[in-house]
Amino acid sequence: MEHCKNSLVIEYCKNSLVMDYCNNSLVMDHCENSLVMEYCMNSLVMEYYKNSLVMEYCKNSLVMEYCKNSLVMDHCKNSHVMDYCKNSLVMEYCKNSLVMEYCNNSHVMEYCNNRIVMEYCMNSLVMEYCNNRIVMDYCKNSLVMDHCKNSLVMEYCNNRIVMEYCKNSLVMEYCKNSLVMECCKNSLVMEYCKNSLVMEYCKNSLVMECCKNTLVMEYCKNSLVMECCKNSLVMECCKNSLVMEYCKNSLVMEYCKNSLVMEYCKNSLVMEYCKNSLVMLYCKTSLVMECCKNRFVMDHCENSLVMEYCKNRIVMEYCKNSPVMMHCKNSLVMEHCENSLVMEYCKNSLVMDHCENSLVMEYCNNRILIEHCKNSPVMMHCKNSLVMEYCKNSLVKQYCKNSLVMDHCENSLVMDHCENSLVMEYHKNSLVMEYCNNSPVMDYCKNSLVMDYCNNSLVIENCKNSLVMDHCENSLVMDYCNNSLVMEYCKNSPVMEYCKNSLVMDYCNNSLVIENCKNSLVMDHCENSLVMDYCKNSLVLEYCKNSLVMEHCKNSLVIDYCKSSLVMDYCKNSLVMDYCNNSLVIEYCKNSLVMDHCENSLVMEYCNNSLVIEYCKNSLVLEYCKNSLVMEHCRNSLVIEYCKNSLVMDYCENSLVMEYCNNSLVMEY
Numbered sequence: 001m002e003h004c005k006n007s008l009v010i011e012y013c014k015n016s017l018v019m020d021y022c023n024n025s026l027v028m029d030h031c032e033n034s035l036v037m038e039y040c041m042n043s044l045v046m047e048y049y050k051n052s053l054v055m056e057y058c059k060n061s062l063v064m065e066y067c068k069n070s071l072v073m074d075h076c077k078n079s080h081v082m083d084y085c086k087n088s089l090v091m092e093y094c095k096n097s098l099v100m101e102y103c104n105n106s107h108v109m110e111y112c113n114n115r116i117v118m119e120y121c122m123n124s125l126v127m128e129y130c131n132n133r134i135v136m137d138y139c140k141n142s143l144v145m146d147h148c149k150n151s152l153v154m155e156y157c158n159n160r161i162v163m164e165y166c167k168n169s170l171v172m173e174y175c176k177n178s179l180v181m182e183c184c185k186n187s188l189v190m191e192y193c194k195n196s197l198v199m200e201y202c203k204n205s206l207v208m209e210c211c212k213n214t215l216v217m218e219y220c221k222n223s224l225v226m227e228c229c230k231n232s233l234v235m236e237c238c239k240n241s242l243v244m245e246y247c248k249n250s251l252v253m254e255y256c257k258n259s260l261v262m263e264y265c266k267n268s269l270v271m272e273y274c275k276n277s278l279v280m281l282y283c284k285t286s287l288v289m290e291c292c293k294n295r296f297v298m299d300h301c302e303n304s305l306v307m308e309y310c311k312n313r314i315v316m317e318y319c320k321n322s323p324v325m326m327h328c329k330n331s332l333v334m335e336h337c338e339n340s341l342v343m344e345y346c347k348n349s350l351v352m353d354h355c356e357n358s359l360v361m362e363y364c365n366n367r368i369l370i371e372h373c374k375n376s377p378v379m380m381h382c383k384n385s386l387v388m389e390y391c392k393n394s395l396v397k398q399y400c401k402n403s404l405v406m407d408h409c410e411n412s413l414v415m416d417h418c419e420n421s422l423v424m425e426y427h428k429n430s431l432v433m434e435y436c437n438n439s440p441v442m443d444y445c446k447n448s449l450v451m452d453y454c455n456n457s458l459v460i461e462n463c464k465n466s467l468v469m470d471h472c473e474n475s476l477v478m479d480y481c482n483n484s485l486v487m488e489y490c491k492n493s494p495v496m497e498y499c500k501n502s503l504v505m506d507y508c509n510n511s512l513v514i515e516n517c518k519n520s521l522v523m524d525h526c527e528n529s530l531v532m533d534y535c536k537n538s539l540v541l542e543y544c545k546n547s548l549v550m551e552h553c554k555n556s557l558v559i560d561y562c563k564s565s566l567v568m569d570y571c572k573n574s575l576v577m578d579y580c581n582n583s584l585v586i587e588y589c590k591n592s593l594v595m596d597h598c599e600n601s602l603v604m605e606y607c608n609n610s611l612v613i614e615y616c617k618n619s620l621v622l623e624y625c626k627n628s629l630v631m632e633h634c635r636n637s638l639v640i641e642y643c644k645n646s647l648v649m650d651y652c653e654n655s656l657v658m659e660y661c662n663n664s665l666v667m668e669y
């Protein structure tokens with residue numbers, strides 16, 4: 001041994017003639033002999049190899065050249081040699097720091113890049129060796145890890161030939177092996193992964209290119225790989241801030257947009273993985289959330305390729321999955337969603353275009369999704385002022401007017417959702433109310449597409465629902481209705497036109513709606529001076545003359561409603577009286593259409609009702625009747641013509657009317 005370490009001996013060994021001799025196949029065959037192998041494993045021999053002079057010799061370029069020789073390579077593949085390599089003594093030797101240092105040497109690196117060496121590495125026997133548990137345990141050793149972090153090693157890894165090797169299907173197959181997977185989950189390996197040098201390496205464009213390779217992609221989809229990825233240690237590593245920083249890097253982003261990567265992402269195995277609860281938990285961590293808000297990430301999301309991917313049916317199916325839904329309801333996720341950067345992103349026109357896509361719409365109509373929307377954390381999120389602000393944005397408005405979106409809204413599942421009590425409660429929230437009072441929101445509501453939507457029979461049917469009715473009676477809602485902006489909106493002619501629609505009229509005639517109208521809160525609302533002022537508006541009066549509106553008024557249910565004591569009490573209110581004295585209202589009353597309506601027998605029948613008569617006797621009413629404008633109205637020729645009508649005459653002869661006329665208050669008047 002001592003002799004072997006001698007520098008002169010070492011020098012001799014480097015001689016090319018000696019090298020040539022070594023290449024001889026007979027010499028090789030000898031080397032492969034098991035007895036020789038047995039000798040090689042001897043600890044003294046091992047110690048010798050660690051000697052620095054021996055190491056120096058090994059780095060020599062001539063030695064390196066020799067090593068690349070195919071005969072040497074073939075020798076290396078021999079199973080005896082392989083078995084030798086698996087021996088724990090050999091492994092221990094390999095962990096030695098001197099050996100490690102040697103490995104970091106650029107000459108050695110250069111050698112490793114050689115294509116013949118690569119070819120050797122792909123050999124199945126070598127692969128088989130690599131799968132051995134002793135080898136695996138060696139790989140987990142911290143010294144080995146530290147070696148891996150070395151920048152020279154990193155540099156080597158970036159080399160194109162190495163990359164090519166990595167893409168090879170044999171290598172891929174090896175990588176799927178469960179032992180390899182087990183090694184991957186090891187905490188030391190994880191620690192290594194978080195190292196900044198490793199991160200820097202990962203950002204390298206060559207590495208990125210390699211990652212896009214279809215073979216690599218196929219490998220990634222393998223269920224064993226997926227299982228490994230779900231491991232909690234792996235997850236913990238992923239949450240590390242260095243990893244996060246890496247994720248925000250623009251090169252990484254660019255890579256993510258690549259269509260091959262996109263295709264991979266759509267794969268159902270990948271989707272299944274994504275639904276895993278551990279993955280979900282990871283996604284909710286605040287560090288991940290913070291990363292998501294990063295502008296680079298946002299810009300990436302706005303990319304049209306990403307958008308196209310999102311529309312894919314498999315992705316859609318995944319999104320409907322209940323674990324995913326549960327994740328979405330998580331308060332951290334909610335917090336993230338309310339972030340202003342995220343909001344800004346949401347307003348982006350590309351995102352909007354994506355949302356208008358029919359597949360997306362189809363997805364939105366899904367029952368699981370609708371159920372999700374009714375969840376209270378989701379509701380709470382919706383009430384958030386940032387979300388509200390976002391909703392007022394003009395781009396969002398434009399999107400909302402899109403006919404596809406409208407069609408979606410008319411879907412019966414969506415309708416059922418709207419009737420849900422939680423949703424109702426949400427609408428009563430003051431922040432929501434505040435939002436609704438906003439003028440851009442109002443302007444949007446006047447849009448003809450929105451109007452057309454409102455005319456849809458499904459929408460109208462939905463409105464008749466008792467929960468909706470109860471919601472309407474809520475005092476907050478009422479206060480909202482009294483708001484002047486809302487009033488202004490209501491006077492708008494497109495709105496008026498809409499109101500004349502026969503479907504709307506039919507709705508108004510519905511008994512549930514009428515019952516709802518009798519509610520005292522509704523009445524109080526009606527007495528509000530703003531409401532009164534609104535009612536006096538000429539546009540509103542014009543609307544009232546419309547024959548469809550008139551027809552509605554003749555409906556027996558409406559008439560029965562009008563006879564209700566609550567309505568009567570309301571009519572006696574001084575504000576209502578003042579309204580009636582208004583010249584515009586009086587002018588309206590003289591209109592021939594109104595007159596014709598008044599002559600209708602149902603209306604007459606109503607007038608004969610004792611409650612109406614009682615009402616008429618009220619002093620406030622009588623006071624009102626003395627008003628000069630009313631008198632002026634009475635003298636109008638159209639009114640006089642009306643009075644001559646035989647139906648009116650018959651009405652006058654009614655005993656109840658007579659009884660009324662005999663009343664002392666009336667007499668006094």
